[in-house]
Amino acid sequence: MHFLFILVLTLFANFNDGQRIGSSLQPRHYDLVLLPIISGSSPRLCGHVFIDVEPTTSTNVVTLHGVDITILDVSVDQDVGVKNETTSSFSDDRFLQLEDLCFSGLFAPVSRVFQSFQDDPERQQFSIILKQSLKKGQRYRIGLLYMAKVSDESKGFYRINYKTDDDSCCHEGWFGGTQMQATEARKVLPCLDEPGFKSTFDIIVGHNKAMTALANMPEMATAPMVTTRDWMWTSFSRSPLMPTYLLAMFVTDYHHLEQVYQVGERTVKLRYWGRPEQLPYFKHIMEVTPKMLHYMETYVNQPFSLPKLDFITAPINLHFEAMENWGLILFRDDKLYHNEETDSEDDRFYRTQIMAHELAHQFFGNLVTCDWWSDIWFNEGFSSFLEVDLIHHAMPNETFRPEAAQLKGIRSAMKFEEQHVKPLTVVRQVETADEAESMFDAISYSKGNGLLLMLRNFVGRETFRRAVATYMERFQFQSVNSQRFMEILDEEVHQDREFGRTMNVTKIMNSWTGQPAYPIVRCSRTSGGRIKLSQEPFPMSYDYSSHGNDTRLWWIPLAMTDAKRPDFSQEGTYPRIWLTPDRPTLEIPYFPPLSRHQAAEDAENSWIFINGQSSSYIRVLYDKFNWHLLSRQLMLNHTVIPKVSRAQLIDDAFTLAVAGLVEYETVLDLIEYLTLVNDEFVRSTSQFHLQWMKERSRRNESLYQLFEEYTRRFKYEKMDKGESDEYDNLVRLDATDPLDGIDCHNWSDGVCVDQVLRLFRAQMTGTITSAEKRAMFENLERNWCVVMRHAGKEEWEWAWRTSLRDLSSSQRTKILSAMTCTTNRGQLKQLLARVFSPTIDQNPHETYKTFEKMAENPAARSMVLNFIKNNWESLERHFKRPGDTLKLLASTAKHLSNTEDLDEMSQLISELQNKDNKLDHSVTAGILDGIRSNIRWAEKNLDEVYSALEARVITRRTDNPSANKICTSKSTCSL
Numbered sequence: 001m002h003f004l005f006i007l008v009l010t011l012f013a014n015f016n017d018g019q020r021i022g023s024s025l026q027p028r029h030y031d032l033v034l035l036p037i038i039s040g041s042s043p044r045l046c047g048h049v050f051i052d053v054e055p056t057t058s059t060n061v062v063t064l065h066g067v068d069i070t071i072l073d074v075s076v077d078q079d080v081g082v083k084n085e086t087t088s089s090f091s092d093d094r095f096l097q098l099e100d101l102c103f104s105g106l107f108a109p110v111s112r113v114f115q116s117f118q119d120d121p122e123r124q125q126f127s128i129i130l131k132q133s134l135k136k137g138q139r140y141r142i143g144l145l146y147m148a149k150v151s152d153e154s155k156g157f158y159r160i161n162y163k164t165d166d167d168s169c170c171h172e173g174w175f176g177g178t179q180m181q182a183t184e185a186r187k188v189l190p191c192l193d194e195p196g197f198k199s200t201f202d203i204i205v206g207h208n209k210a211m212t213a214l215a216n217m218p219e220m221a222t223a224p225m226v227t228t229r230d231w232m233w234t235s236f237s238r239s240p241l242m243p244t245y246l247l248a249m250f251v252t253d254y255h256h257l258e259q260v261y262q263v264g265e266r267t268v269k270l271r272y273w274g275r276p277e278q279l280p281y282f283k284h285i286m287e288v289t290p291k292m293l294h295y296m297e298t299y300v301n302q303p304f305s306l307p308k309l310d311f312i313t314a315p316i317n318l319h320f321e322a323m324e325n326w327g328l329i330l331f332r333d334d335k336l337y338h339n340e341e342t343d344s345e346d347d348r349f350y351r352t353q354i355m356a357h358e359l360a361h362q363f364f365g366n367l368v369t370c371d372w373w374s375d376i377w378f379n380e381g382f383s384s385f386l387e388v389d390l391i392h393h394a395m396p397n398e399t400f401r402p403e404a405a406q407l408k409g410i411r412s413a414m415k416f417e418e419q420h421v422k423p424l425t426v427v428r429q430v431e432t433a434d435e436a437e438s439m440f441d442a443i444s445y446s447k448g449n450g451l452l453l454m455l456r457n458f459v460g461r462e463t464f465r466r467a468v469a470t471y472m473e474r475f476q477f478q479s480v481n482s483q484r485f486m487e488i489l490d491e492e493v494h495q496d497r498e499f500g501r502t503m504n505v506t507k508i509m510n511s512w513t514g515q516p517a518y519p520i521v522r523c524s525r526t527s528g529g530r531i532k533l534s535q536e537p538f539p540m541s542y543d544y545s546s547h548g549n550d551t552r553l554w555w556i557p558l559a560m561t562d563a564k565r566p567d568f569s570q571e572g573t574y575p576r577i578w579l580t581p582d583r584p585t586l587e588i589p590y591f592p593p594l595s596r597h598q599a600a601e602d603a604e605n606s607w608i609f610i611n612g613q614s615s616s617y618i619r620v621l622y623d624k625f626n627w628h629l630l631s632r633q634l635m636l637n638h639t640v641i642p643k644v645s646r647a648q649l650i651d652d653a654f655t656l657a658v659a660g661l662v663e664y665e666t667v668l669d670l671i672e673y674l675t676l677v678n679d680e681f682v683r684s685t686s687q688f689h690l691q692w693m694k695e696r697s698r699r700n701e702s703l704y705q706l707f708e709e710y711t712r713r714f715k716y717e718k719m720d721k722g723e724s725d726e727y728d729n730l731v732r733l734d735a736t737d738p739l740d741g742i743d744c745h746n747w748s749d750g751v752c753v754d755q756v757l758r759l760f761r762a763q764m765t766g767t768i769t770s771a772e773k774r775a776m777f778e779n780l781e782r783n784w785c786v787v788m789r790h791a792g793k794e795e796w797e798w799a800w801r802t803s804l805r806d807l808s809s810s811q812r813t814k815i816l817s818a819m820t821c822t823t824n825r826g827q828l829k830q831l832l833a834r835v836f837s838p839t840i841d842q843n844p845h846e847t848y849k850t851f852e853k854m855a856e857n858p859a860a861r862s863m864v865l866n867f868i869k870n871n872w873e874s875l876e877r878h879f880k881r882p883g884d885t886l887k888l889l890a891s892t893a894k895h896l897s898n899t900e901d902l903d904e905m906s907q908l909i910s911e912l913q914n915k916d917n918k919l920d921h922s923v924t925a926g927i928l929d930g931i932r933s934n935i936r937w938a939e940k941n942l943d944e945v946y947s948a949l950e951a952r953v954i955t956r957r958t959d960n961p962s963a964n965k966i967c968t969s970k971s972t973c974s975l
């Protein structure tokens with residue numbers, strides 16, 4: 001029966017906190033008709049939605065999320081049953097009403113309900129107060145006719161006007177689509193916009209006949225519009241239960257390639273959408289995607305839930321790489337295609353990595369959803385964590401990049417935590433849309449990744465996988481908390497005799513997700529031939545000690561190995577020892593136990609290695625003797641310790657030195673072996689830290705020179721034969737690579753510069769060979785950077801013209817980044833001003849990257865800072881997203897390290913705060929804190945660093961025969 005509800009205008013009563021909806025209504029189903037007008041000067045979105053709800057308590061308040069939505073008509077029907085999935089008759093009143101509304105601006109309320117609603121923009125909600133209560137246990141259908149906005153930035157429903165104008169083609173088109181995560185669905189339809197609410201969705205989209213409409217599910221039927229020529233409706237089949245943030249709709253004139261994924265009788269149609277000129281480059285992604293989808297299905301022991309899966313690129317640089325919309329994954333412009341001729345192996349890997357992440361989300365996030373944003377680390381961490389296995393499966397030759405990327409991610413999360421001005425836990429309170437958005441940070445993605453890696457290491461791969469399968473089976477199509485996963489693991493491990501009932505996975509993991517940052521584990525030998533282990537929090541910049549005693553303690557699984565039986569295998573990452581909150585300090589006999597034939601002295605002189613293959617989210621602080629033993633091992637044969645572990649060891653040492661816990665002398669000892677062998681990955685880790693130190697010693701001319709001379713000692717030749725497979729995969733240059741084998745120290749040596757310049761000029765004149773061209777593209781940014789620093793006007797102008805061509809955005813970003821290497825002020829000015837050029841459509845992502853990179857160039861740094869300062873408002877408009885200009889300022893200011901810089905920055909920040917009281921205080925405080933800590937570091941450490949560097953450089957200058965000798969046995973390498 002049709003039930004009329006009379007709306008009573010009352011003042012809206014605040015009945016809950018933040019922007020969460022009270023749980024008095026359970027949405028069950030949405031029937032959405034959307035008519036987006038995306039072209040022209042007045043884009044608009046007209047919609048009609050029926051929301052089937054069940055009150056969990058009798059209530060006369062219907063509260064829904066909605067932002068910038070104008071409600072035009074409301075109806076409420078009672079006792080509606082479950083509507084069948086049928087092809088709507090497209091001549092229903094609601095379709096005619098939408099056509100009238102969107103094309104003629106006419107509308108006439110048909111429900112005859114007196115309509116009004118109480119808006120609460122602060123909470124992004126509105127409420128309909130009903131005269132009569134909705135009864136618990138009944139089902140109601142709420143109908144809403146509304147208008148919403150089509151945005152010009154990628155939030156809610158947005159549109160993009162795109163042009164392609166390369167040599168062969170010129171085309172202008174419109175692209176319309178949605179981005180709902182985290183809380184943007186409320187800009188597209190009135191809804192209960194929280195991940196804990198799952199509903200089914202019927203979607204119908206109106207669009208021009210020349211365009212295709214896509215949504216999460218396959219197209220079901222189409223029909224021409226009744227009153228509007230050349231327009232049509234497309235309906236899509238009903239979705240499974242899903243949250244609003246995964247909804248997706250696109251309207252486009254793109255073309256597509258298609259393949260069928262088949263397992264037994266079951267098929268999934270995979271379609272790859274892009275502009276016609278992009279289609280030939282989908283080859284790589286079409287090769288790896290079915291393999292990775294199959295791996296995911298096998299791993300979670302569940303089939304992909306939908307009959308189709310579309311992949312589409314947006315014709316601009318989104319502010320994110322990709323979005324996992326169920327059945328319709330969106331990618332940033334150039335992240336689906338791979339041009340074998342001009343893209344590098346790193347590009348290929350990165351694109352595969354993004355696809356792997358989004359495919360993992362189809363299960364982690366889509367099939368089972370986190371019930372609230374505070375737990376998003378589980379979705380993002382899991383999808384990041386599975387990238388490694390997925391890529392190994394699809395690209396078996398990639399033996400090292402996935403692990404290297406994982407380690408880099410985990411270490412960048414540690415760095416993020418070390419530098420953040422306020423403590424952030426993995427699981428933290430979220431009440432507002434902004435807070436939900438802020439959860440998508442390095443902690444959720446990369447610390448989440450590191451914590452899951454640690455968890456799998458200590459429960460074992462097979463137990464972990466079984467728990468994943470149980471979790472998927474038990475909670476599919478539901479929204480749950482990550483605690484449910486830990487409980488399943490507890491069930492699993494308690495059945496395992498080895499663990500027994502003593503292990504409490506939930507408790508262990510809560511110590512990591514509920515406390516900010518991470519622990520340092522100290523490892524030292526005692527005089528009695530034992531090893532003492534203890535834990536303490538890493539000393540963060542926000543200094544816990546000032547707030548009373550820091551009592552943070554963790555459950556820490558510790559993998560240990562040593563020189564006698566080095567084991568960095570999968571089994572080797574299984575914890576031998578635990579440090580716990582109850583037992584934070586521990587003494588153990590020498591590990592592994594001494595054999596009868598082993599002299600105690602011999603064992604004591606063997607190095608110990610804790611946390612091999614970065615198995616736990618910790619840093620390890622050894623005693624001085626052990627650091628020396630490890631240095632000696634690296635000099636003797638560095639390959640005994642695998643690459644990931646070597647890099648993590650070096651990263652720990654440098655980081656602990658900054659915290660004042662290790663001497664620089666010790667750190668430089670550890671990397672001394674880089675003067676003997678080319679160890680690309682570890683060298684780049686070391687150089688990152690050395691560059692950081694060098695930047696802070698810029699004012700000390702002689703120290704700066706010393707740094708230059710010191711880093712020239714590192715080996716660059718390709719001679720890392722002991723690990724040739726890994727190395728080849730990392731670089732994968734042909735043997736004929738004209739840049740291979742040259743001793744290019746910092747790419748500024750004369751020989752190297754001449755070589756790169758020669759190739760660049762050959763490229764300008766079109767006389768470059770294909771092998772040379774390949775070599776130039778493989779390391780485009782580095783090579784062009786050398787050219788920009790050393791070449792003249794002609795080369796600059798050629799690079800400028802190239803940057804204006806129709807390139808993929810990653811190519812253009814590489815070129816612009818390389819161009820920031822020039823030291824010519826006129827050229828730098830030209831590069832800065834490019835952002836506001838009326839003839840160049842520079843996208844915000846390119847601007848951000850270019851400015852960030854330019855600030856690394858000492859010759860350009862103050863120019864960048866002044867430009868940001870003088871063009872603050874214009875940059876804010878350019879970036880569109882509030883806070884991006886401030887983030888850019890923070891990123892450029894991190895290199896500042898003297899008191900004048902600090903004074904100047906303090907003044908700038910207070911001026912900005914006077915103008916804009918919404919400026920994020922934690923970011924501005926972080927900027928000033930960062931400069932202060934740079935100053936402190938320089939005051940405290942520069943003398944020590946000077947002596948340590950000098951000792952090594954002078955040894956080299958005087959050609960001391962023992963200095964660069966390759967140690968072939970222990971006796972020739974005394975400590």
Ligand SMILES: [Zn+2]
Pocket residue numbers: 357361379380383
């Ligand atoms: Zn993700």
